[in-house]
Amino acid sequence: MWQQHLAILPILIPLFTALLQLLPWGDRPQPKRRAIGLAASILTLVASAFLLIEVNSQEMLVYLLGNWEAPFGIVLMVDKLSAMMMLLTAILALPVLVYGCYSEDNLGSHFHALFQFQIMGIMGAFATGDLFNLFVFFEVLLISSYALLMHGGGKFRVRATLHYVLLNLLGSALFLIAIGTLYGVTGTLNMADMAVKIQALSGDQAMLAKAGALMLLIVFGLKAALLPLHFWLPQAYSTTSGVVAALFAIMTKVGVYSIIRVYTLIFGADANELALVAHDWLWVMGLLTMLAGALGILAARDLRLMVAYLVVISVGTILTAYSLFSTQTTGAALFYLVHSTFVTGALFLLADVMAFERGKTASRIVSGKQMANHSTYAVMFLVAAVAVIGLPPLSGFVSKLMILESASASGHNFWLWGAIIGATFIMLVAVTRAGSKMIWHTLSGNPSEQSAPLGKRAALASLLLLSLIMTVFAHPIQQYTQSVAEQLERTEDYPNWVLKAPEVSDE
Amino acid sequence: METLYSVTVGILTACSVFLILRGRSFPVVVGITMLSYAVNLFLFSTGRLTIDGAPILGTSDSYADPLPQALVLTAIVIGFAMTAYSIILAVRTRGEVGTDEVSDSNSEDNR
Numbered sequence: 001m002w003q004q005h006l007a008i009l010p011i012l013i014p015l016f017t018a019l020l021q022l023l024p025w026g027d028r029p030q031p032k033r034r035a036i037g038l039a040a041s042i043l044t045l046v047a048s049a050f051l052l053i054e055v056n057s058q059e060m061l062v063y064l065l066g067n068w069e070a071p072f073g074i075v076l077m078v079d080k081l082s083a084m085m086m087l088l089t090a091i092l093a094l095p096v097l098v099y100g101c102y103s104e105d106n107l108g109s110h111f112h113a114l115f116q117f118q119i120m121g122i123m124g125a126f127a128t129g130d131l132f133n134l135f136v137f138f139e140v141l142l143i144s145s146y147a148l149l150m151h152g153g154g155k156f157r158v159r160a161t162l163h164y165v166l167l168n169l170l171g172s173a174l175f176l177i178a179i180g181t182l183y184g185v186t187g188t189l190n191m192a193d194m195a196v197k198i199q200a201l202s203g204d205q206a207m208l209a210k211a212g213a214l215m216l217l218i219v220f221g222l223k224a225a226l227l228p229l230h231f232w233l234p235q236a237y238s239t240t241s242g243v244v245a246a247l248f249a250i251m252t253k254v255g256v257y258s259i260i261r262v263y264t265l266i267f268g269a270d271a272n273e274l275a276l277v278a279h280d281w282l283w284v285m286g287l288l289t290m291l292a293g294a295l296g297i298l299a300a301r302d303l304r305l306m307v308a309y310l311v312v313i314s315v316g317t318i319l320t321a322y323s324l325f326s327t328q329t330t331g332a333a334l335f336y337l338v339h340s341t342f343v344t345g346a347l348f349l350l351a352d353v354m355a356f357e358r359g360k361t362a363s364r365i366v367s368g369k370q371m372a373n374h375s376t377y378a379v380m381f382l383v384a385a386v387a388v389i390g391l392p393p394l395s396g397f398v399s400k401l402m403i404l405e406s407a408s409a410s411g412h413n414f415w416l417w418g419a420i421i422g423a424t425f426i427m428l429v430a431v432t433r434a435g436s437k438m439i440w441h442t443l444s445g446n447p448s449e450q451s452a453p454l455g456k457r458a459a460l461a462s463l464l465l466l467s468l469i470m471t472v473f474a475h476p477i478q479q480y481t482q483s484v485a486e487q488l489e490r491t492e493d494y495p496n497w498v499l500k501a502p503e504v505s506d507e
Numbered sequence: 508m509e510t511l512y513s514v515t516v517g518i519l520t521a522c523s524v525f526l527i528l529r530g531r532s533f534p535v536v537v538g539i540t541m542l543s544y545a546v547n548l549f550l551f552s553t554g555r556l557t558i559d560g561a562p563i564l565g566t567s568d569s570y571a572d573p574l575p576q577a578l579v580l581t582a583i584v585i586g587f588a589m590t591a592y593s594i595i596l597a598v599r600t601r602g603e604v605g606t607d608e609v610s611d612s613n614s615e616d617n618r
Binding site: 132136139143146150154155158159161162165166169170172173176177179180181183184189 | 527532535536539542543546549550552553554555574575578581582585586588589590592593596597599600603604
């Protein structure tokens with residue numbers, strides 16, 4: 001009975017939770033809001049896990065909103081990729097929220113409601129099968145991110161937020177122009193239906209659609225922080241609070257997801273004149289993004305800024321691997337995507353607790369006071385560094401190895417291997433330098449008296465543990481990402497699934 | 508009609524791009540507002556321009572495509588809210604940072 005509504009649950013649960021949290025809850029509202037938020041996050045996690053299991057057995061869940069037939073109404077289309085991304089979001093959100101519940105949420109108003117709206121927007125963007133609906137969910141997640149980025153206030157944050165808001169408003173305008181162009185040419189907004197219509201285009205119409213397609217690439221590239229549109233990211237992520245930055249580890253992945261979705265399903269290999277319209281761009285831009293990120297981490301003098309550039313490198317790696325457009329590389333890139341989301345999220349939280357305990361030197365990469373939980377953070381930093389750089393034995397190594405190995409079959413060895421191994425080396429240098437400066441070279445004198453709460457450390461540790469779990473269960477996860485990539489390639493099946501989707505019945 | 512329409516959209520877009528490239532947040536906000544007008548007009552035209560056509564079947568000889576009108580409504584609502592938010596933010600930045608400049612060459616956050 002309820003299973004047929006499973007696809008929309010990860011959107012509805014955060015929505016109603018946020019509305020519930022906005023109610024006035026008496027004199028001390030925060031404990032109640034926290035309890036509601038945590039319960040809802042667990043519920044979202046359970047729903048997403050069920051969704052993944054269901055999709056794994058049924059290939060595809062299509063949910064007709066309001067029971068309107070497919071190309072006319074809006075559909076939710078949850079395939080294996082969407083289900084994976086939704087589960088990833090839910091898993092990341094839980095420890096981040098636990099971390100936030102330790103008084104981070106008191107820094108500004110309505111943290112919990114904004115957090116849930118953010119989750120709702122992200123889930124919606126992953127689930128929707130309609131291009132305009134994707135825009136709407138982008139706006140939902142952006143509007144909450146504007147407010148979350150400001151969380152805690154302060155001069156630098158306000159300024160970074162203004163830049164972020166203006167840039168994204170421009171992105172939204174471009175998104176609308178691109179959607180308008182594509183709608184004008186194809187007469188549909190449903191992604192699966194558009195994929196069919198695009199195949200029939202030729203001549204002038206195809207050129208118009210190409211303009212729309214490449215404008216979409218600019219919009220998604222902006223969200224994903226692809227060079228040359230990545231300049232907003234380091235400033236925004238390094239000035240905001242740690243808990244928000246950790247949640248935003250998934251935000252660039254929304255852009256990456258949209259690129260993979262649109263340029264595989266709509267402008268994929270079957271699109272005749274518009275086949276693989278973006279892949280050459282992605283290949284070059286992805287490689288340059290890796291380079292820009294590598295230069296950034298070398299230049300960074302603040303740990304949070306460095307982690308922000310690590311996010312840029314991870315985006316470059318995923319998109320370069322994806323641009324090779326083979327099943328194996330896409331599968332490997334998706335594995336890397338999951339890994340990098342967890343590890344960069346954990347690193348943002350780690351930088352935050354370290355900055356708190358170091359006091360005046362904060363997260364700057366200089367020698368400072370000994371921290372109250374010095375050895376704990378030393379171990380955590382080591383684990384996170386090994387994972388993010390890609391040294392054996394953690395998940396970073398496994399995923400990079402998968403990408404390198406799968407790329408060797410496609411004949412693009414030289415540049416991809418050079419870029420990934422080069423970036424890895426630079427990451428090794430920069431992260432090691434940061435770690436030795438901040439952890440080994442401590443000033444003499446008493447250790448800091450400020451100690452982060454145990455719950456924060458536990459939340460952080462659980463995110464790092466996920467990297468370990470990904471290493472131990474690398475095989476089943478890799479099998480799943482491969483099956484995702486295989487399903488993505490069968491674009492001809494999508495119109496059948498979506499356009500012939502059965503209505504939801506009362507039975 | 509088509510020529511006039513496209514020239515209007517084009518001029519609006521060109522002016523907004525000029526304003527967005529300015530170095531102060533006030534012209535940028537005005538430029539973004541203008542761009543959203545241009546985008547709304549453009550979206551409206553994607554359903555083809557028709558005269559005397561209601562977006563309902565069977566009420567007139569010709570009918571207009573209702574979908575772009577719905578899209579424009581959504582875009583107007585979102586764009587309006589976002590413009591209001593960015594104005595508030597620009598005012599706050601002016602208050603906290605003390606300058607309206609968008610570039611950060613003269614600020615101290617070169618960390």
